[in-house]
Amino acid sequence: MAKIVVDPITRIEGHLRIEAQVEGGKITDAWAAGTMWRGIETILKGRDPRDAWTFVSRICGV
Amino acid sequence: MATTTHREYIWELPVRITHWVNALSILTLSVTGFYIGAPFLGIPAGDDVLPMAMMRFIHFVAGYIFTASVLFRVYWWFVGNQYARLNQFIPTTWGRVQNTVQCALFYGFMEDEIPHSPGHTGMAGLSYIVVFMLFLFEVASGFALLHMANGGGIIYAIGGGWMLDILSAGTIRMLHHVFMWCIWIFVIIHVYISWHNDIIERNGLISSIFSGYKFFGDHH
Amino acid sequence: MAGSIYHHLLSRGVTRRDFLKFCSATAATLGLSSSMVPQIAEALEKKERPSVVWLHFQECTGDSESVLRASKPSIAKVILDIVSLDYHETIMAPSGHAAEKSLHDTITKKKGKYIAVYEGAVPTKDGGIYCFVGGKKSIDTCKEVAAGAMANIAVGNCACFGGVPAAKPNPTEAKGIRDIIGGTVLNIPGCPMNPENFTAVVVHFLTFGSLPALDSLGRPLFAYGKLIHNNCERRPHFDQGQFVRQWGDQGHRLGWCLYEMGCKGPMAFQNCPTIRWNEGTSWPVQAGHPCIACATPDNWDAAYPFYQRMKAVPGVGWQANADKIGLGVAAATAAAVAAHGAIRAAKRRKECSKSEDEGHE
Numbered sequence: 001m002a003k004i005v006v007d008p009i010t011r012i013e014g015h016l017r018i019e020a021q022v023e024g025g026k027i028t029d030a031w032a033a034g035t036m037w038r039g040i041e042t043i044l045k046g047r048d049p050r051d052a053w054t055f056v057s058r059i060c061g062v
Numbered sequence: 063m064a065t066t067t068h069r070e071y072i073w074e075l076p077v078r079i080t081h082w083v084n085a086l087s088i089l090t091l092s093v094t095g096f097y098i099g100a101p102f103l104g105i106p107a108g109d110d111v112l113p114m115a116m117m118r119f120i121h122f123v124a125g126y127i128f129t130a131s132v133l134f135r136v137y138w139w140f141v142g143n144q145y146a147r148l149n150q151f152i153p154t155t156w157g158r159v160q161n162t163v164q165c166a167l168f169y170g171f172m173e174d175e176i177p178h179s180p181g182h183t184g185m186a187g188l189s190y191i192v193v194f195m196l197f198l199f200e201v202a203s204g205f206a207l208l209h210m211a212n213g214g215g216i217i218y219a220i221g222g223g224w225m226l227d228i229l230s231a232g233t234i235r236m237l238h239h240v241f242m243w244c245i246w247i248f249v250i251i252h253v254y255i256s257w258h259n260d261i262i263e264r265n266g267l268i269s270s271i272f273s274g275y276k277f278f279g280d281h282h
Numbered sequence: 283m284a285g286s287i288y289h290h291l292l293s294r295g296v297t298r299r300d301f302l303k304f305c306s307a308t309a310a311t312l313g314l315s316s317s318m319v320p321q322i323a324e325a326l327e328k329k330e331r332p333s334v335v336w337l338h339f340q341e342c343t344g345d346s347e348s349v350l351r352a353s354k355p356s357i358a359k360v361i362l363d364i365v366s367l368d369y370h371e372t373i374m375a376p377s378g379h380a381a382e383k384s385l386h387d388t389i390t391k392k393k394g395k396y397i398a399v400y401e402g403a404v405p406t407k408d409g410g411i412y413c414f415v416g417g418k419k420s421i422d423t424c425k426e427v428a429a430g431a432m433a434n435i436a437v438g439n440c441a442c443f444g445g446v447p448a449a450k451p452n453p454t455e456a457k458g459i460r461d462i463i464g465g466t467v468l469n470i471p472g473c474p475m476n477p478e479n480f481t482a483v484v485v486h487f488l489t490f491g492s493l494p495a496l497d498s499l500g501r502p503l504f505a506y507g508k509l510i511h512n513n514c515e516r517r518p519h520f521d522q523g524q525f526v527r528q529w530g531d532q533g534h535r536l537g538w539c540l541y542e543m544g545c546k547g548p549m550a551f552q553n554c555p556t557i558r559w560n561e562g563t564s565w566p567v568q569a570g571h572p573c574i575a576c577a578t579p580d581n582w583d584a585a586y587p588f589y590q591r592m593k594a595v596p597g598v599g600w601q602a603n604a605d606k607i608g609l610g611v612a613a614a615t616a617a618a619v620a621a622h623g624a625i626r627a628a629k630r631r632k633e634c635s636k637s638e639d640e641g642h643e
Contacts, residue, residue: 006378007416010371013343015415035414037405038340038446039453048587054574055582058446061344061474099591100605101542105524105533115521171625210509210549227498230584231549236593236604243608247615254619258626 013062066277072145072181073274080135081271087128092242094121099239129201145181151191158184176262193248196241203238287364288327294363311482313504325489333396335369335388339420340413340447340456341402344474345438346372382416389430398431403440403447404462405454412454428463435468437480439576442469449582468493469500473576478557479505510547510573513555544589545572552577
């Protein structure tokens with residue numbers, strides 16, 4: 001039983017970690033983890049709703 | 063009711079001059095400043111009418127005049143007569159503190175007599191030192207905001223440019239505006255209390271800020 | 283010289299003419315006179331492509347996209363051919379261990395000879411666990427890479443000053459690179475940064491061997507020394523009192539000043555009105571949207587609300603503003619003063635009639 005870890009996944013936006021459990025040449029279990037958090041929902045609380053789009057568009061620059 | 067027996071010279075000429083220069087420049091600064099923050103005029107006809115540019119220009123000129131007046135008055139705190147000095151504003155003796163408390167109680171209808179003060183009452187002095195701190199902040203924040211637009215120069219840097227390293231420009235502008243309102247709260251109370259005290263004390267308080275003289279009687 | 287930047291550009295199809303135009307445009311962006319153009323051209327003709335590692339932390343990849351989205355061969359696109367980009371998670375071929383090996387090899391074999399570019403803020407709360415890349419905390423990677431770099435450049439507001447992650451209440455205690463590693467960090471803020479400024483900085487470094495003059499926030503003066511308000515094409519409308527009052531009104535259609543719509547140009551320093559965005563196509567104000575001072579530290583709170591002239595007074599929420607509060611308090615004071623006067627007058631009347639009754643005067 002082996003575990004493969006690919007971190008960082010490149011050629012994407014953001015930070016992604018993929019782990020796969022391999023048994024007998026087959027993947028028996030797998031995990032995907034986003035390894036970064038900013039808390040943009042928390043930041044938006046209490047702000048003028050008309051400005052929300054300026055923050056939310058910065059979730060992803062692609 | 064007191065009968066007046068003599069008059070005394072209380073407010074020196076520099077005190078009176080700076081008082082009126084402050085009053086006029088604050089009025090000018092407030093109106094122009096309010097426009098700069100929230101342009102209220104309609105769109106003028108013609109391309110050669112420049113209201114915002116004019117308002118800013120007048121605001122800056124009045125600002126410089128106000129700065130000079132405030133700084134001169136600060137200087138006079140240290141060289142003026144006893145009624146112009148710093149200890150009239152910051153209570154340094156127990157007697158002065160009592161004067162302030164008695165005054166506050168009198169305004170609150172909890173005391174029957176206003177404390178006798180030939181110069182400023184304790185409350186007046188305290189309110190003036192607070193408003194002077196507001197004036198100094200307005201001067202410094204004004205220079206900080208001007209520093210951003212006119213860029214560089216030692217006057218701006220000393221005057222208030224250093225404030226930009228402590229507070230954001232948005233905060234400085236907001237406080238500059240808020241303290242204008244605080245100064246107007248002071249003006250409302252100040253004008254009323256002067257009128258009120260003139261009637262209570264019957265010593266020619268209102269005319270004294272023009273002539274410099276107050277009139278005293280047996281109770282002096 | 284074979285292996286030089288110039289030859290690499292030639293091999294990518296850039297003509298000599300385009301190369302010289304690029305040198306001229308960069309000189310202009312840097313605020314240098316045209317007599318400097320030969321010096322720039324010579325540096326790029328002789329120098330080898332410098333090694334660059336580009337790290338991503340708490341970011342949206344907007345700054346990388348700003349550089350990558352150039353649609354025609356231009357200053358923005360050329361930058362990728364001027365440098366040897368040895369690590370960049372968005373475009374590099376290897377992933378996982380192989381990618382981390384690229385980074386590790388560059389910073390060890392080329393120690394002291396690579397430029398480190400940082401995109402995104404670094405979280406510091408709870409030991410910095412809110413951003414891991416390759417199983418390592420960003421705060422550790424940042425410090426490790428910075429130690430051996432010949433120049434540290436932070437791109438975008440997030441890497442410079444914390445950006446969006448650092449907006450109140452800053453849930454991860456995100457910080458800019460400068461606050462993590464100290465020392466000289468060249469900041470090229472913006473949201474995103476303008477790639478022409480980034481290119482100009484790299485070319486300056488290659489030509490003169492040093493970073494350009496910086497302001498107190500570490501931003502190059504050639505790009506961030508001038509107030510947007512002083513260079514805006516709508517400034518005459520400001521001076522004339524011609525303001526947009528509502529989205530889509532006559533003034534908006536005529537291109538009037540966006541001051542009343544909350545434009546933060548009067549507090550923003552960047553060269554947007556001059557070099558503009560997307561190879562000089564436009565910039566927010568030209569397109570009819572107010573400036574949000576995206577190159578300013580904490581602009582997400584300092585320039586906020588974006589559609590209001592004045593910052594909200596703390597503690598009273600975004601709907602009240604300083605004027606509403608001021609007017610309210612002034613009115614209350616006037617009312618209190620009037621009430622006081624009435625009570626005083628009543629008391630004196632009572633006292634006077636009392637003293638008359640008692641036979642005094």
